[in-house]
Amino acid sequence: MAASTSRFDPLTDIPDLHGRVAIVTGANAGIGLYTVYFLAKRGAKVYLGARSEAKAQAAIARLREEGLGEDEGELVWLDIDLSDPRKAKQAARWFMEREVRLDILGDPTSSHISPYLFTKTLLPVLRRTALQPDSDVRIVNLTSVLHRWAKKPRYDSLEAFNQDFGTSANAEFNLYGYTKLANILWTSKLQRLFDMEKCPIITVAVHPGKVLSEGNVRTLMRLPMGRAWVWAASQFFLTSAEGAYTSIFAAASPMVKERPEEYKGKYMVPFGRIETPSIYAQSDALAEDLWQTTEQVIADFGFDS
Numbered sequence: 383m384a385a386s387t388s389r390f391d392p393l394t395d396i397p398d399l400h401g402r403v404a405i406v407t408g409a410n411a412g413i414g415l416y417t418v419y420f421l422a423k424r425g426a427k428v429y430l431g432a433r434s435e436a437k438a439q440a441a442i443a444r445l446r447e448e449g450l451g452e453d454e455g456e457l458v459w460l461d462i463d464l465s466d467p468r469k470a471k472q473a474a475r476w477f478m479e480r481e482v483r484l485d486i487l488g489d490p491t492s493s494h495i496s497p498y499l500f501t502k503t504l505l506p507v508l509r510r511t512a513l514q515p516d517s518d519v520r521i522v523n524l525t526s527v528l529h530r531w532a533k534k535p536r537y538d539s540l541e542a543f544n545q546d547f548g549t550s551a552n553a554e555f556n557l558y559g560y561t562k563l564a565n566i567l568w569t570s571k572l573q574r575l576f577d578m579e580k581c582p583i584i585t586v587a588v589h590p591g592k593v594l595s596e597g598n599v600r601t602l603m604r605l606p607m608g609r610a611w612v613w614a615a616s617q618f619f620l621t622s623a624e625g626a627y628t629s630i631f632a633a634a635s636p637m638v639k640e641r642p643e644e645y646k647g648k649y650m651v652p653f654g655r656i657e658t659p660s661i662y663a664q665s666d667a668l669a670e671d672l673w674q675t676t677e678q679v680i681a682d683f684g685f686d687s
């Protein structure tokens with residue numbers, strides 16, 4: 383495990399989380415995995431979203447290898463397939479049959495409709511938890527500084543959603559930016575809903591920093607002198623564990639609860655700093671379009687029944 387690179391150290395700055403329940407989707411590698419690590423280390427019961435039990439068990443084994451310590455919270459596999467909206471919804475229902483509370487929902491995935499349905503289905507249990515004494519409910523959505531790449535974004539129709547970005551590298555960046563912009567817009571919209579209901583849930587969109595993922599390492603290793611490339615890259619990039627610092631700050635730092643007005647619905651960068659996102663990410667109109675179109679798509683495809 384890498385040494386702490388900031389004043390924020392998840393190993394010491396996160397309060398005891400016994401009695402809290404968390405879900406992390408996409409938990410079998412990278413930032414998701416290490417987010418689970420820090421939560422479980424402080425005693426939270428964590429549901430790890432993964433597509434197969436084998437993947438979840440392998441993740442749990444890796445976490446134990448890192449050393450979860452004697453406070454280790456319970457780790458449970460959440461059977462979720464985020465390529466299928468219906469299954470995403472089923473997973474949320476399954477969870478709600480087993481648990482009466484949900485304190486932390488973390489979402490490092492990149493698609494839109496399935497995570498939308500998943501989160502939406504969980505809203506009742508999140509709201510109920512927020513009414514409990516001493517509750518501190520947070521929703522963390524992973525975004526990226528690359529949301530700034532989205533050029534002339536539109537979310538006002540299904541066509542806009544599915545727009546053909548082509549296949550050039552530039553187009554791929556644009557698509558990525560578009561998705562990451564959606565994460566920020568969604569976060570701010572969701573926060574406005576909670577605020578209107580006077581519900582104390584806090585939502586945050588997190589840019590984890592530039593992380594050298596395991597996938598990146600594998601790609602570099604395939605190059606001539608792969609090892610040297612990996613070493614060079616590691617001088618500029620964060621490890622996956624460090625990549626989880628900002629998520630864990632958003633999910634569990636007491637500072638966020640102490641100063642909600644500073645953090646609610648905001649865009650957070652390493653390590654726990656609030657930054658102003660792109661001009662599009664601040665647009666209420668775009669957030670509204672995204673919301674309405676998503677609702678429409680879900681209704682049209684009958685996913686909500």
Ligand SMILES: *[C@@H]1O[C@H](CO)[C@@H](O)[C@H](O)[C@H]1NC(C)=O
Binds near residue numbers: 488494495497522568
């Ligand atoms: C994250 O943002 C996406 C919108 O791009 C949304 O569908 C998803 O539900 C969000 N996840 C959480 C946990 O709020």
